[in-house]
Amino acid sequence: MAVDAVKRGWRRLAGDPLTAATTFLFLALTAWLGPYLVQWFFVSAIWEATGPDACAAPGAGACWAFLREKWALILFGAFPHEMMWRPALGTALVILALGWLGWRRWPLRESAFVMFGAFIALVALLDGRPLGLEQVATVRWHGVAIVALLGVFGLAAGIPLGVALAIARRDGPPLVRILCATLIEGLRAIPLVTVLFFAVFVLPLLAPPGRSPDAVVATLIMLIIFHAAYVAEDMRGGLRAVGDGQRDASDSLGLRYLDRLRRVELPQAVCVALPALTNTIIGGFKDTSLVALVGVFDLVATTRMAYSDAAWQRYALEGLLAVGAIYLIVCWLVARHCRTLETELSQWRKR
């Protein structure tokens, strides 16, 4: 048994010359870089410090004391820190909602209800007025709250809108079809940064003076529309793969149009489109960090605030690594969850 395992492992790592060479290359790379990385990350890292001086000592590795000092600023930015619990609770509620719905495998009506509730709760907690708390203007919504608001709800609203666009593009009257196609193809041909610049800098010029749209709101709306265009394309592929036979079969059973979509075509289309959708979701979530370019303070922007403290300027790398780790964890969880869904759906399809 054990011998078998060793044999299998050997074949995997050095079964043929190419594999063996790759294995050797990676081993060499690890042996070469590993000690430096371990040294920097752990052995000579500074974990606790009363000030930045300890990190400036010769031979000091990573300055994790920087994160200890600045974690609240990185997570919440300039949101008044005595009210830090509000973005913290709001973000926790969003994470809980996503976890719950993921575990329940996204039942349609419940998902819409829970996500809408989470959105209202997050906005109410951040703004404060609906709960009778002190108002905090959107210019102070920073860090994780922005990632939760723009990253999660940009997609949460973008996905259903994208599905609707895909269906309208296929089944709508000719004019609607042309409009949808133009919108989808147009948005896909423009970089997100351009769209965001348009939202934040051009829309206010078009709006009547004094009523210029809020930057966070404008960004959220643009993200929703942008993500919807990509989702629509993913779904178009899925819908095409289902084929006309399913439609004819549904018609012959006397199913009405909406029932046909809901019970026959969409479930199969989602199965096919899931890998592409996963791509869109992960890419879309990561694109949230682009909002920093139009003056909305996401995690990358708050990290920049943290290392612009004159005394801690040298430790940008530590801060950015921490933010990278947060994105890595989120994207890995999304990818893993989608793969679980894929496996389950393909089993369901086989039946």
Add this chain to the structure above:
Amino acid sequence: MLRSYSLKARLAGAATLAAAFAQPAAAGPVLDEVLENGAVTCLVNSNSPGFSTPDSDGRYTGFNVAFCRMAAAAIFGDAGKADIRGIGFSDSMKTIVAGGAHMASRSITRTGTRDTDPGMAFVVTTFFDGQGFMVPQALGVASASELDGATVCAEEGSTTLLNIADWFGDRGMSYNIQNIADKTARLQAFFNGKCDVMSSDFSALAADRMLAPEPADYTLLPDVISAEPLTLLAQPDQGLESVLFWSFQVMLNAEAHGITSENIEDIVTDLDNQPAAVRRMFGTDSAMGEMAQKLGIDGNWAIEVIRQVGNYGEVFERTIGADSPMGLDRTATANRLWTDGGLLYAHPIR
């Protein structure tokens, strides 16, 4: 003594009465709006070391932030009533023009074309800067005129690149630009030798040099290639502009008379024994008090500015001075009182 006190009290009473019957403050609609709003909205850079950046608790601090707090202390008697907002460079001017903020304290260079733009007004220069060059000692260059063919690291946008183009163009010298927007990345590139020279404002270069692995390996060239009067920006409004200009003059006059946030209490309690120029600054029946009445703000505004913010020199040393992490030597800049050979000229308060 007693009589003079009662006379003062009576005069103050009469003044209050007169104020009550006077026309609504002719200060200006924007200042009125600030007063009604209960906070002065002030735009700053969100990540400018020493000048404006949030501390670990998310509260903005720094040299530029002090002038937002100055405005709030003058208008409301409470420096905490400054609504300080981090914002990008070009957006700050747009936001002022669109009426989205009352003022900006953001190291904006006062130029003619900007000044003639409607919808915004430059008020008073808080920091005199100029663009310069930093080179590695190893380059063996003593003057910027020896930089022919050099690769220059600089930030895009702002006037930095334009000044470089002017300097090299006027002298018929060739150069390459390494255009890197992020400051940390730009410094990395320079310290790793990806460019021969780094160009930025002197104040920034002095601080950047301290971030080098070996600061002594780098030097600032003596050439100043541009004038950068970094100036407070406000919505055009006589009232608000007066508040900003004269609060700043109070900070300069206080420094000239050795008045600090530490000793202001003693000065005020012992006001009668102070020089006439100091007596004119503090109290409701001083020149500043008279101005406050016309502006519709509290007569003790000068006291509050000094108590809560400090005089100009205090603010400089606390935020960017030689003993701060920024380590900027004030005597090496023009930001000294004119009596010390600088450009800061304390206007008469009377």
